[in-house]
Amino acid sequence: MAHKRDAKDVADDEPYLQIGEVAERTGVTQRTLRFYEEKGLLKPPTRMEGGFRLYSEADIRRLERIRHLQQLLGFPLAQIKEMVEADEVKMQLRAEYRPEAEASEKKAQILKAIEVTERQLELIGEKATAIVDMQAKLEERLSTFHGWLTDLEASSKSTAKAKV
Amino acid sequence: MAHKRDAKDVADDEPYLQIGEVAERTGVTQRTLRFYEEKGLLKPPTRMEGGFRLYSEADIRRLERIRHLQQLLGFPLAQIKEMVEADEVKMQLRAEYRPEAEASEKKAQILKAIEVTERQLELIGEKATAIVDMQAKLEERLSTFHGWLTDLEASSKSTAKAKV
DNA sequence: CCTAACCTTGACGTTGAGGTAATATTGGCG
DNA sequence: CGCCAATATTACCTCAACGTCAAGGTTAGG
Numbered sequence: 001m002a003h004k005r006d007a008k009d010v011a012d013d014e015p016y017l018q019i020g021e022v023a024e025r026t027g028v029t030q031r032t033l034r035f036y037e038e039k040g041l042l043k044p045p046t047r048m049e050g051g052f053r054l055y056s057e058a059d060i061r062r063l064e065r066i067r068h069l070q071q072l073l074g075f076p077l078a079q080i081k082e083m084v085e086a087d088e089v090k091m092q093l094r095a096e097y098r099p100e101a102e103a104s105e106k107k108a109q110i111l112k113a114i115e116v117t118e119r120q121l122e123l124i125g126e127k128a129t130a131i132v133d134m135q136a137k138l139e140e141r142l143s144t145f146h147g148w149l150t151d152l153e154a155s156s157k158s159t160a161k162a163k164v
Numbered sequence: 165m166a167h168k169r170d171a172k173d174v175a176d177d178e179p180y181l182q183i184g185e186v187a188e189r190t191g192v193t194q195r196t197l198r199f200y201e202e203k204g205l206l207k208p209p210t211r212m213e214g215g216f217r218l219y220s221e222a223d224i225r226r227l228e229r230i231r232h233l234q235q236l237l238g239f240p241l242a243q244i245k246e247m248v249e250a251d252e253v254k255m256q257l258r259a260e261y262r263p264e265a266e267a268s269e270k271k272a273q274i275l276k277a278i279e280v281t282e283r284q285l286e287l288i289g290e291k292a293t294a295i296v297d298m299q300a301k302l303e304e305r306l307s308t309f310h311g312w313l314t315d316l317e318a319s320s321k322s323t324a325k326a327k328v
Numbered sequence: 329c330c331t332a333a334c335c336t337t338g339a340c341g342t343t344g345a346g347g348t349a350a351t352a353t354t355g356g357c358g
Numbered sequence: 359c360g361c362c363a364a365t366a367t368t369a370c371c372t373c374a375a376c377g378t379c380a381a382g383g384t385t386a387g388g
Contacts, residue, residue, distance in 0.1 A: 020334065030335085035376060050384040052335055072294050074238015077375075090305075103316060110313050117306045121299065128299045130236050135285065135292045141254075142281045149274050152267060184364060194365080199346060214354045216365055240344070 016046070016054040026063060033063070041066055041081050062088075073124065083123065086116040180210070180218040190227060197227070205230055205245050226252070237288065247287060250280040 023030045033053075036042045042063060045053045055063075062084060069080050093109045187194045197217075200206045206227060210218045219227075226248060233244045257273045 018334075029377080031377060032375085034337090039375090048384085050335080051337095052384070072291060072298070103319070107313065107316055110309055110316065114306065114309045114313070117302055117309065121302050121306070124295060124299055124302075127236060128295050131288060131292050131295060134236065135288055138281055138285050138288075142278065142285070145274055145278045145281065149271065149278070152271055152274065155267070182364075183366095193347080195347065196345085198366085203345090212355085214365085215367095216354070242344095 014056060016056060017060070019053045019055070022055045022060060022063070026060065026067070028063065028067065036063070036066065036077075039077055039081070041077060041084065073127065075123075079123065083120060086120050089113070089116050178220060180220060181224070183217045183219070186219045186224060186227070190224065190231070192227065192231065200227070200230065200241075203241055203245070205241060205248065237291065239287075243287065247284060250284050253277070253280050 017025070019030050019033055022028070022033060033042065037044055042059060045055045045059055047053055065084055065087065066080055069075070069083055070077070073080070073083075075083075090113050093113050097106070097109065181189070183194050183197055186192070186197060197206065201208055206223060209220070209223050212218060229248055229251065230244055233239070233247055234241070237244070237247075239247075254277050257277050261270070261273065
């Protein structure tokens with residue numbers, strides 16, 4: 001078996017993962033991880049001296065977010081990127097938010113957050129409504145069919161009676 | 165290929181369109197039309213003796229359905245195909261449905277329709293719920309931000325007063 | 329220091345969904 | 359009939375999103 005690494009010379013407290021472990025844990029291939037990095041979807045992770053990538057939990061959360069969005073929305077990676085970046089901006093604001101900051105600064109941050117969130121809503125909005133009412137239509141048809149079915153059973157029963 | 169059935173002895177009361185007209189009317193390129201045909205998303209349309217394709221209104225509706233689904237769901241064409249085929253089955257049933265048919269036959273048809281519709285729901289179901297609650301979450305965050313903003317304005321007003 | 333297992337970059341291959349170009353027919357009009 | 363725009367078929371090109379392979383560097387246990 002593989003030797004288990006002692007791969008941390010960064011911060012000993014945080015659990016850093018090498019690319020292979022991330023791949024295994026998330027079901028994403030190593031190639032895809034490098035590819036996402038290349039495309040700017042994942043920020044370049046920290047490395048050990050040898051150059052091996054070391055992913056943080058935050059990196060992994062981001063990765064999972066990407067995959068989720070990709071599955072969910074079927075958008076091209078460029079748009080997925082926009083989405084995750086927007087998330088990141090909001091996280092950032094949240095982290096930097098100090099109640100004792102200047103009001104004008106806080107206001108600016110909140111405005112930014114609002115802008116970003118609105119953009120996200122814009123990206124998914126149309127899709128959401130369309131998919132929902134497609135679903136509604138299907139469900140309606142389904143219950144129509146069930147209705148027909150029960151009608152049918154009822155009438156077959158009555159004809160049976162009529163025959164006797 | 166053998167000549168399965170005659171192409172253009174269909175009455176010309178129905179408006180048939182050539183590929184170029186379809187392309188123009190729908191915004192889909194000719195290439196894409198042929199491609200979809202190749203992939204089985206569109207059934208081979210009727211042809212004139214020379215071999216030119218002649219599309220019916222039904223063909224066009226199907227095409228538009230395909231494009232809609234593609235936009236909407238972001239599924240691969242293979243799945244889109246499943247979807248439209250399911251639609252087609254239902255149309256078919258609807259067309260063949262005669263109230264004077266045998267009950268057992270009608271029942272079978274309805275059961276088929278139900279099965280197919282359930283499959284369609286299955287295909288979009290998960291996606292629909294996921295996207296909806298993503299949207300909900302975003303909207304919630306948005307209103308939270310707006311809340312913060314009004315809080316902020318309120319407190320700035322009060323400090324202004326306090327200063328004076 | 330050696331070696332197995334892991335990782336690196338680089339380059340080329342593949343698949344899905346078409347675009348583009350070349351060549352050959354066809355359809356309709358004067 | 360002759361001409362030319364529209365169409366058919368075939369074949370290669372592209373772009374995204376990875377897969378795969380090669381050649382070599384890195385890490386840690388023995």
